[in-house]
Amino acid sequence: MGDFKFAKDKLAEVVGALKDYEVFAPAAVGDVLRFKEVEDASSVSFDFKNTNVPPKELMFPETETLFKFRVGQTDIEPAVPDESKKRLVFGIRPCDAMAYTIVEKLYSWDYPDPYFEKRRESSVLFGLACSEPVPNCFCTSLGGGPGSEQGLDALMFDLGETVYVKTITDAGDAVAKAMGLEAAADAEKKAAAAQEKEALAKIKRTIDTTGIPEKLPSLYDHPFWEQFSDRCLSCGICTFLCPTCHCFDIQDEVEAFNGRRARMWDTCMFPEYTLHTSGHNPRPTRKERTRNRISHKYSYFPEKFDVIACVGCGRCINYCPVNIDILDILEKSKQAEAKEAKTA
Amino acid sequence: MVDEKKLREKAKEVLAREDVRRLIGWKRGTYGYESAPAVLKDASEADELIFDPTCVQNPASFITLEEKLPVPRGQDPDTRKVAVLVKGCDSRAVVQQLVEKAYDRDSVIVLGVPCTGVVDRRKAAKMFGDTSEPVLIKEEGDKFVFTIDGETREGSKAELLADKCVRCRFPNPLIYDELVADEVAVWGADEFADVDEFAKMSPPEKWKFWEEQFSKCIRCYSCRNVCPMCYCLECVVTKQKPQWTRRSTDVSENTAYHIQRAWHLSGRCIECGECERVCPVDIPITTLNRKMTRDVKEMFSYEPGVDVEAEPLLSCYNPQDPEEYIM
């Protein structure tokens, strides 16, 4: 595909050139970054490591209405995302883009999910390569990297004054052209390559995942989980902030006589997640929940979809208030003796 | 200064006891500026324990976090004691938990750790940047000395102390079976200047401020779950019947959630600051609690978590209670 570039200070015009596109980019509230629809393109920043909340919310919002109803009546009013406008996701990090390719496997599996798919189809992803990886990021261990192109339509390199744009798909190419970007020179390509190399070197943490998917099931009853679960708060940070976590709950929200059925993020770390109506809970303690989170990402999901449901963005580590470290857990799982399991 | 060797010896001794199930304290984390809460079950693990300015977490939270599992027929429930290390602020949680009958006094062994202040992760990260290595922090006079990725860095306590420590009035545990170090002098005072400052805003300004904050909330409930006072079996916030708050996230529901949380903690919050520390989207949660704490003090001259004999604030009254706004 093509190589383009634009001067940073021209950002407003470049993005502004896109008609009938909703543009989403990281926006800051205080120190907290989250993808928001862009009102003023000049406010879009390249100077960030990654957003607190992953852009999975662009395809899979925290809350979305499925349909509305009136108590005692059978006719419903369905709600499906509006696809008339194309969306440009601008500045998404490679790991978060890669996450889409993973979650997609589930949402397009047996019963395709219209809500997720429509949004995904109508979105063009302009990634931003990492020059300063976040601490505890370990994308390279999972086949990603600061310049990974998986899932992206184009990848941008922030070279200071200018931004080098490497388009990856026709869609990306089209948008680049629609933006009226000028062609890039070798200088930019070289600089980009150098930057990627530099960034790679900065990634400190790694994990060799070979064998893990196969081993984890044997550790089902193993006491070692408690080393971590005993301090787990059972909160939703690690999962809500995980770009590949995709679980949702469906609830009817009734106001007097009007109601809606909505789905919202849910997490296997909440006790309610597996609580039966009977009051029985098959995952009664934090141990089972912690085990499930790790096992699902590193064993159950790969078993079904041949890919580990983790992109190594490091969020679950960085934001955990009690220092639970997925890499630590995985390392310990390798050391753990399967036969100990029964002693649990 | 806490002598970690003595601390570990004490922990060994306690963990060795027949009637002790677990000991909760702090150990070195695998990364960053904060320790990891340690839940130890065997004397052999005691050497993992640490106490230094990274030990920000409140171990009392983990007493009530432990699930009571169904006891198989024919077996007796495990009634062995839980030992817990507490800083001054943490100890107030134990006091309040006892006031609220969370457990019997004799089911816990409280080891008091006099504390001279812990480091605020966010402040430190701003000053020295992030790291994926565990950071070592020592206190030297009015300075904190950091070892970050092998390098030594320094910063003034004043700039790096957690806010709760800056105004700390209870550096020494209020309740304990044993102190693991000598008591320290009280340095802090709390004039609630921040609350007064905030109060100057007009209602619309306040609402705008909170609207922005609450709109960030992802309702991970870490602020609730980490709270040593939040251990209801069924929290009104996540209750389905009736459903006070929607699980769906929007400014209205998030605001309702945070009001409910603050309300349920009024007269109960012991100011350990954990709720704000754990928030992944930096909502200034203690700004809500501190307002309540202050009003409770002012209107009812009441302070939770200082007296085991105290009556819960909202379960008692004084015929002379203020009522200036009542028509």
Next chain:
Amino acid sequence: MSEEYEPNIVAFLCNWCSYAGADLAGTSRTHYLPNIKIIRVMCSGRVNPLFLVNALQQGADGVLISGCHPGDCHYLEGNFYARRRFMLMRKLLEHVGVDPGRVNMSWVSASEGAKFKEVIDETVAKAKEAGPMDQFRRRQLNW
């Protein structure tokens, strides 16, 4: 704000004093504004302050708790508890930016039909002044 804005007030009245006081206002044909909608509870002590929050979230522009005068509670102490809770909740709501004029409590005895009218007039006036309380309304209500 718009001229035609008519504040909506949700009131929680205790059965023995204030609700009876409201009835008395009726039997003595004391006219007051229809903006107020009354929910009857046995005692002001029953009113969970989160009811007020919920009412505001449902779109009420003002809320009112009314009970027996201190010392006259049919259940001896209920209104004392209610008073504490109200005073605190009012402060909390003020802190998050809810105009304190929207959050009201009164003592109205079974014989104070006239006072009840005054309370309503004042409550409505304050809510008018504070303007429509739309910022807190449940978003999913808008259909």
Next chain:
Amino acid sequence: MSSRRPKIGVYVCHCGINIGSVVDVPAVVEHALSLPGVAIAREYTYMCSDPGQNLVKEDIKTSGLNRVIVASCSPRMHEPTFRKTLKEAGLNPYFLEMANIREQCSWVHEDHAKATEKAKKLVEAAVAKALVLEALEEKEVDVIPSCLVIGAGIAGIQAALDIADAGFKVYVVEKTPSVGGHMSQLDKTFPTLDCSACILTPKMVDVANHPNIELMTYSQVEAVEGYVGNFKATIRKKARYVDVSKCTGCGVCAENCRLAGRIPSEFDENIGMRSAIYLPFPQAVPAKYTIDPERCLQLSKGKCGKEGPACAEACTAGAVNFEQEDELVDIECGTIIVATGYDVFDAARKPEYAWSDYANVITGLEFERLVSASGPTGGKPLLGRDKKGEGGYLPQKVAFIHCVGSRDKSVGNEYCSRVCCMYLAKQAHLIRDKLPEADITVYYMDVRAFGKGFEEFYDRVRREGVRYVRGNPSEVYKKNADPEDHTLIVKVEDTLTAQALEAEHDMVVLGVGLEPRHDVREIIDLFKLSQSTDGFFMEAHPKLRPVDTASDGIFLAGCCQGPKDIPDTVAQAKGAASSALILIASGKVNVEAQVSVVTSSECRGCGFCVEVCPFGAIELVDENRMGNIVKVALVNEALCKGCGSCAAACLSGAIQPRSFKDEQILPQIAVLGVRT
């Protein structure tokens, strides 16, 4: 029934034109029909009329309604009526919800459109609640046919006798060694001047001898638990150190007591003396002796003289028993009457009247003993007697001072004690009677002669030459230091003549008022009573339930509820007795159906509700939760009044008052909160 799908009938009442003329009733009916769960909606001129009620009954029977909403007047007016209607139609009465569209809508709003809108909303809210109403069961509990009477003054005695005479068991508990109370200390009673002892003693004897009465003197209630109809009380019978079965009341023991005549007698207000082993007064009932453990040498010092206790020595019946111990008795009773009486105001709290300083400044009660024929002076108002009680003088210039410790903010008693005006008048008369020559002055603020025969008596006393000076004395002091001169100066302004007086008297009687007993707290905690601002026990309603308390089955009699004279006390005692008898005789009592209920799986056992409950209806009990023993709240439905304070205190909403649960109120808010 509540499990069945809700099928709601809505009945909108025109109430003649009371509602119809303002609210567009047909429009409300039409609106109701559009609401979920509403199967039928009708209008009618008078829903409360028989045809109106029959409409409802018919629909319940024919179309199987299981919820009924009546939009009409206030539920305070007709909720019972329509509950009955549902009941008669075989539907649980608690499936009724009312919308108050008269008192709180058509009568108070002029704008017809707005009133109609509001009426619709109110009906909507009623429907929202009706959808989640629950069937409640009305419970009855049996009443143990007996009564526990606390205190055996005239109030307690009268109440006990009435109930016993009705043929029911009565337990009477009296703190002191004898029944009789304050009345037994009085000499004559106003206004009729009949002798107190003469009218009281027979009743005292009756109480002791009545087959249905179990009298426990020198005893105290230690603990009370249970609820209306089923109280359990533990009573401590204090050791008298005298075996009452042997004691003949001969009194030889007292004569031989080493401390005979050396201990001030409480009964004689410390004017007279008694022994360590004593009978409070000659007519005491039971006529059994009691040893005062504080004063008795043997009991307090462990040694009485060389030869050991003289009383035991002297008692031929061998009744004295120093080994005797307190005895605890458990009794069960269906009702309780509290008649614990009052304390007289402690004159020492008005130092300006120098009661503590001068022997010839005395209180009204001291005066009663002084002039009582059975008193220490044999009825002579003798002052200044020596330690042996010899000598003394008769006063010539007597002053009586009103309102000592009553109507006096400075001592925290704003109330009028209601008896002082008349007892002072009576006492003035008695002085006139005994000392015809004496000069008598009464200093008063007002004279309140409100009772039957009071004004006449007051008039009579004045005509007997008693001077009434309108003024509240500011000070009483001795004229000079001469011990022989007893003259006191009463400093006062005669507010009628605006003259400052310094009147000379040799005897000043203080009209001390009545106060709540010093130990009122214990009683309050014991029976969970409440106090009115004056400190006396609070009745359930000042007008309509003057003998009831907020705790069902517990009644008040006499001065513990407020100052009273004897006739009023007796009247209230009879009232309390008949109130108790209503329960006892009917044998059953309905307990509130709308009581709180705990979902124990949600209860965290913090006890907030326990501490909040004004009726002590909630306790924490052990529950086996999957093998773990945890504490959870449990409601005693017989004690719960359904106020719901517990629900507002509960953080998790585990405890909820039936018919007013969170899930029943929130839907109402959801409807009424929305601005139209």
